[in-house]
Amino acid sequence: EPEVTQTPSHQVTQMGQEVILRCVPISNHLYFYWYRQILGQKVEFLVSFYNNEISEKSEIFDDQFSVERPDGSNFTLKIRSTKLEDSAMYFCASSETYSNQPQHFGDGTRLSIL
Protein backbone atom coordinates (compact mmCIF):
# COMPACT_ATOMS: atom_id res chain seq x y z
CA GLU A 1 0.00 0.00 0.00
CA PRO A 2 1.38 3.44 -0.90
CA GLU A 3 2.64 5.46 2.02
CA VAL A 4 4.07 8.82 2.98
CA THR A 5 7.75 8.57 3.89
CA GLN A 6 9.67 11.05 6.04
CA THR A 7 13.36 11.51 6.66
CA PRO A 8 15.20 11.65 8.94
CA SER A 9 13.31 9.80 11.67
CA HIS A 10 15.19 11.78 14.32
CA GLN A 11 17.03 15.08 13.94
CA VAL A 12 19.08 16.70 16.69
CA THR A 13 20.06 20.33 16.10
CA GLN A 14 21.61 23.16 18.05
CA MET A 15 19.36 26.12 18.80
CA GLY A 16 19.66 28.78 16.12
CA GLN A 17 20.59 26.34 13.38
CA GLU A 18 18.56 25.72 10.26
CA VAL A 19 16.87 22.37 9.77
CA ILE A 20 15.16 20.81 6.76
CA LEU A 21 12.65 18.02 7.19
CA ARG A 22 11.88 15.91 4.14
CA CYS A 23 8.78 14.10 2.98
CA VAL A 24 7.85 12.00 -0.03
CA PRO A 25 4.05 12.13 -0.35
CA ILE A 26 1.96 9.38 -1.96
CA SER A 27 2.70 9.61 -5.67
CA ASN A 28 -0.71 10.57 -7.10
CA HIS A 29 -1.56 12.99 -4.28
CA LEU A 30 -1.63 16.71 -4.95
CA TYR A 31 -2.36 18.25 -1.53
CA PHE A 32 0.40 18.30 1.06
CA TYR A 33 0.45 19.23 4.72
CA TRP A 34 2.73 19.63 7.71
CA TYR A 35 1.55 19.09 11.28
CA ARG A 36 3.44 18.99 14.53
CA GLN A 37 2.88 17.29 17.87
CA ILE A 38 4.65 18.57 20.94
CA LEU A 39 5.11 15.81 23.52
CA GLY A 40 1.86 15.22 25.40
CA GLN A 41 -0.11 17.69 23.30
CA LYS A 42 -2.50 17.58 20.34
CA VAL A 43 -1.47 17.22 16.73
CA GLU A 44 -1.51 20.79 15.36
CA PHE A 45 -1.82 22.00 11.78
CA LEU A 46 1.04 24.05 10.40
CA VAL A 47 0.53 24.53 6.67
CA SER A 48 -1.16 23.16 3.56
CA PHE A 49 0.31 23.32 0.06
CA TYR A 50 -1.27 22.88 -3.33
CA ASN A 51 -0.22 23.70 -6.85
CA ASN A 52 3.19 24.95 -5.67
CA GLU A 53 1.86 27.46 -3.21
CA ILE A 54 0.70 27.69 0.37
CA SER A 55 -3.09 27.42 0.54
CA GLU A 56 -3.44 27.84 4.30
CA LYS A 57 -1.17 28.32 7.30
CA SER A 58 -1.61 28.52 11.04
CA GLU A 59 -0.37 31.14 13.48
CA ILE A 60 2.49 28.79 14.39
CA PHE A 61 3.81 28.96 10.82
CA ASP A 62 5.65 32.26 11.12
CA ASP A 63 8.52 33.71 9.06
CA GLN A 64 10.94 31.13 10.48
CA PHE A 65 9.12 28.39 8.59
CA SER A 66 8.98 27.73 4.86
CA VAL A 67 7.85 24.88 2.63
CA GLU A 68 8.97 23.84 -0.79
CA ARG A 69 8.37 21.17 -3.39
CA PRO A 70 11.83 21.18 -4.98
CA ASP A 71 11.06 18.39 -7.45
CA GLY A 72 8.25 16.07 -8.46
CA SER A 73 8.47 13.86 -5.40
CA ASN A 74 9.83 15.70 -2.35
CA PHE A 75 8.07 18.14 -0.03
CA THR A 76 10.20 19.92 2.56
CA LEU A 77 9.72 21.96 5.72
CA LYS A 78 12.53 24.35 6.62
CA ILE A 79 12.93 26.01 9.98
CA ARG A 80 15.39 28.86 9.56
CA SER A 81 16.60 29.52 13.10
CA THR A 82 15.42 26.84 15.48
CA LYS A 83 14.24 27.54 19.01
CA LEU A 84 13.94 25.19 21.96
CA GLU A 85 10.15 25.25 21.61
CA ASP A 86 10.39 23.86 18.08
CA SER A 87 11.20 20.47 19.62
CA ALA A 88 8.33 18.20 18.53
CA MET A 89 7.28 15.41 16.17
CA TYR A 90 6.68 16.81 12.70
CA PHE A 91 4.27 14.90 10.49
CA CYS A 92 3.84 15.24 6.76
CA ALA A 93 0.49 14.27 5.20
CA SER A 94 -0.94 14.13 1.73
CA SER A 95 -4.35 13.74 0.13
CA GLU A 96 -5.76 13.14 -3.33
CA THR A 97 -6.82 15.54 -5.98
CA TYR A 98 -9.89 17.27 -4.61
CA SER A 99 -10.62 18.98 -1.37
CA ASN A 100 -11.31 17.38 1.99
CA GLN A 101 -10.21 13.94 0.94
CA PRO A 102 -8.68 11.81 3.72
CA GLN A 103 -5.19 12.84 4.73
CA HIS A 104 -2.56 10.11 5.05
CA PHE A 105 0.32 10.66 7.42
CA GLY A 106 3.96 9.65 7.52
CA ASP A 107 5.63 8.33 10.67
CA GLY A 108 7.12 11.71 11.44
CA THR A 109 10.47 13.27 12.22
CA ARG A 110 11.34 13.76 15.86
CA LEU A 111 13.10 17.12 16.09
CA SER A 112 15.17 17.75 19.20
CA ILE A 113 16.61 21.24 19.70
CA LEU A 114 19.49 21.51 22.16
Add this chain to the structure above:
Amino acid sequence: QKEVEQDPGPLSVPEGAIVSLNCTYSNSAFQYFMWYRQYSRKGPELLMYTYSSGNKEDGRFTAQVDKSSKYISLFIRDSQPSDSATYLCAMSGQGGSEKLVFGKGTKLTVNP
Protein backbone atom coordinates in the same frame (compact mmCIF):
# COMPACT_ATOMS: atom_id res chain seq x y z
CA GLN B 1 -14.47 26.08 25.21
CA LYS B 2 -11.94 23.90 23.40
CA GLU B 3 -12.60 23.30 19.71
CA VAL B 4 -12.39 19.48 19.96
CA GLU B 5 -12.52 17.66 23.28
CA GLN B 6 -11.58 14.06 23.83
CA ASP B 7 -11.15 12.19 27.09
CA PRO B 8 -7.45 11.20 27.20
CA GLY B 9 -8.13 8.10 29.29
CA PRO B 10 -6.26 5.87 29.76
CA LEU B 11 -8.85 3.23 28.97
CA SER B 12 -8.11 -0.41 29.80
CA VAL B 13 -10.41 -3.25 28.67
CA PRO B 14 -10.22 -7.05 28.46
CA GLU B 15 -9.79 -8.74 25.10
CA GLY B 16 -13.14 -9.20 23.35
CA ALA B 17 -14.78 -6.15 24.95
CA ILE B 18 -16.68 -3.51 23.01
CA VAL B 19 -14.84 -0.20 23.19
CA SER B 20 -16.54 3.18 22.87
CA LEU B 21 -14.46 6.29 22.15
CA ASN B 22 -15.96 9.77 21.89
CA CYS B 23 -15.27 13.35 20.96
CA THR B 24 -17.29 16.52 21.27
CA TYR B 25 -16.73 19.69 19.32
CA SER B 26 -17.88 23.27 19.47
CA ASN B 27 -17.79 24.46 15.86
CA SER B 28 -20.91 23.42 13.94
CA ALA B 29 -19.17 24.21 10.65
CA PHE B 30 -17.12 21.00 10.72
CA GLN B 31 -18.31 18.64 7.97
CA TYR B 32 -15.73 15.85 7.74
CA PHE B 33 -14.94 13.56 10.65
CA MET B 34 -12.09 11.10 11.00
CA TRP B 35 -10.66 8.62 13.42
CA TYR B 36 -6.95 7.89 13.41
CA ARG B 37 -5.01 5.26 15.32
CA GLN B 38 -1.52 6.13 16.51
CA TYR B 39 0.94 3.56 17.80
CA SER B 40 3.85 4.73 19.92
CA ARG B 41 6.42 6.70 17.90
CA LYS B 42 4.40 6.30 14.69
CA GLY B 43 2.24 8.61 12.62
CA PRO B 44 -1.56 8.75 12.73
CA GLU B 45 -3.09 5.95 10.65
CA LEU B 46 -6.50 6.64 9.14
CA LEU B 47 -9.20 4.27 10.39
CA MET B 48 -12.51 5.87 9.50
CA TYR B 49 -13.63 8.85 7.42
CA THR B 50 -17.20 10.15 7.36
CA TYR B 51 -18.98 13.13 5.90
CA SER B 52 -21.80 14.79 7.86
CA SER B 53 -24.10 12.83 10.19
CA GLY B 54 -24.69 9.08 10.18
CA ASN B 55 -22.98 5.76 10.73
CA LYS B 56 -20.21 4.00 8.87
CA GLU B 57 -19.02 0.46 9.48
CA ASP B 58 -15.74 -1.17 8.47
CA GLY B 59 -15.11 -4.61 9.90
CA ARG B 60 -14.94 -4.38 13.68
CA PHE B 61 -15.06 -0.55 13.60
CA THR B 62 -18.16 1.65 13.52
CA ALA B 63 -18.04 5.43 13.37
CA GLN B 64 -21.05 7.56 14.32
CA VAL B 65 -21.54 11.27 13.79
CA ASP B 66 -24.32 13.26 15.43
CA LYS B 67 -23.98 16.82 14.14
CA SER B 68 -27.00 18.05 16.09
CA SER B 69 -25.24 17.13 19.35
CA LYS B 70 -21.74 17.89 18.02
CA TYR B 71 -20.67 14.42 19.10
CA ILE B 72 -18.76 11.68 17.31
CA SER B 73 -18.04 8.12 18.39
CA LEU B 74 -15.90 5.16 17.40
CA PHE B 75 -16.93 1.67 18.46
CA ILE B 76 -14.53 -1.27 18.34
CA ARG B 77 -16.13 -4.72 18.56
CA ASP B 78 -14.28 -7.82 19.74
CA SER B 79 -11.28 -5.73 20.75
CA GLN B 80 -7.83 -7.31 20.35
CA PRO B 81 -4.50 -6.62 22.07
CA SER B 82 -3.30 -5.29 18.70
CA ASP B 83 -5.92 -2.51 19.03
CA SER B 84 -3.88 -1.09 21.92
CA ALA B 85 -2.94 2.41 20.73
CA THR B 86 -3.93 6.05 21.03
CA TYR B 87 -7.08 6.93 19.08
CA LEU B 88 -7.36 10.45 17.70
CA CYS B 89 -10.52 12.08 16.45
CA ALA B 90 -10.10 14.78 13.82
CA MET B 91 -12.40 17.01 11.84
CA SER B 92 -12.25 19.50 9.01
CA GLY B 93 -14.24 21.48 6.50
CA GLN B 94 -14.99 24.65 8.46
CA GLY B 95 -15.23 27.51 6.00
CA GLY B 96 -13.77 25.35 3.25
CA SER B 97 -10.55 24.82 5.23
CA GLU B 98 -8.57 21.65 4.59
CA LYS B 99 -6.83 21.63 7.95
CA LEU B 100 -7.54 18.85 10.39
CA VAL B 101 -8.37 19.82 13.96
CA PHE B 102 -7.49 17.00 16.32
CA GLY B 103 -8.62 15.87 19.73
CA LYS B 104 -5.94 15.09 22.25
CA GLY B 105 -6.34 11.32 21.79
CA THR B 106 -7.52 8.47 24.02
CA LYS B 107 -4.95 5.88 25.04
CA LEU B 108 -6.48 2.39 24.86
CA THR B 109 -5.01 -0.82 26.26
CA VAL B 110 -6.64 -4.16 25.45
CA ASN B 111 -5.51 -6.81 27.91
CA PRO B 112 -5.20 -10.46 26.76
